[in-house]
Amino acid sequence: MSASSFPVVPVPMRTSAPAPTAAELLDFVRRTAEDTELIASLPLDPEGRTWIRLDGPGGSEAWLIGWPPGTGTGWHDHADSIGAFLTAAGTLTEHSLAARLPTDGWKTLELAEDIDRTRELTPGRGRAFGRHHVHEVLNGSAAEHAVSVHAYYPPLPRIRRYSRTGAVLRLEQTERPEDWQ
Ligand SMILES: [Fe+2]
Numbered sequence: 001m002s003a004s005s006f007p008v009v010p011v012p013m014r015t016s017a018p019a020p021t022a023a024e025l026l027d028f029v030r031r032t033a034e035d036t037e038l039i040a041s042l043p044l045d046p047e048g049r050t051w052i053r054l055d056g057p058g059g060s061e062a063w064l065i066g067w068p069p070g071t072g073t074g075w076h077d078h079a080d081s082i083g084a085f086l087t088a089a090g091t092l093t094e095h096s097l098a099a100r101l102p103t104d105g106w107k108t109l110e111l112a113e114d115i116d117r118t119r120e121l122t123p124g125r126g127r128a129f130g131r132h133h134v135h136e137v138l139n140g141s142a143a144e145h146a147v148s149v150h151a152y153y154p155p156l157p158r159i160r161r162y163s164r165t166g167a168v169l170r171l172e173q174t175e176r177p178e179d180w181q
Helices: 022-033 036-041
Strands: 050-055 061-067 075-077 082-089 092-097 108-110 116-121 126-129 135-138 146-153 159-165 168-175
Touching (some): 022 082, 022 126, 022 146, 116 126
Antiparallel strands (some): 050 061, 061 146, 075 135, 075 159, 082 126, 092 135, 108 168, 159 168
16 A cells, blocks of 8 residues: 555644643743743843843743832733733732723722732742733832743733822823833
């Protein structure tokens, strides 16, 4: 029997990787933060944040970010992207809202009293988050740089920036990560 007489069986082809889950993104940032050579390769600048773009799993967008003392993001969300981040060095503080806010159709929201959350993320500690997660991340240290690893999926999320005055959250602008970085 010649090879050409074998029947041709169609094999379903996967054209793209399945979307990564938040747990997979958290696993990625944890493993990446353990790469001491990579972490040490990030240039640190006392004047501002520094970053290196990484290849995240499943087509996600990933970043290694250096935070000088006293720097932070301000309040923002990542629209329809899920994500994870984890501290590799130093300590980051995350202030977040334990509520899923409506994505569109509002400019100010008065927040309930019990939805503020604060996490201190020391080296090896991080978190995953779902869509519409609203937070701010800062390095509250007076002297020590912090370094963290971040991953988002889908990549290039919109970022909505908010100002916070007491209980009132106000949408200020929508940015793409190029603007944000
Ligand atoms: Fe964020």
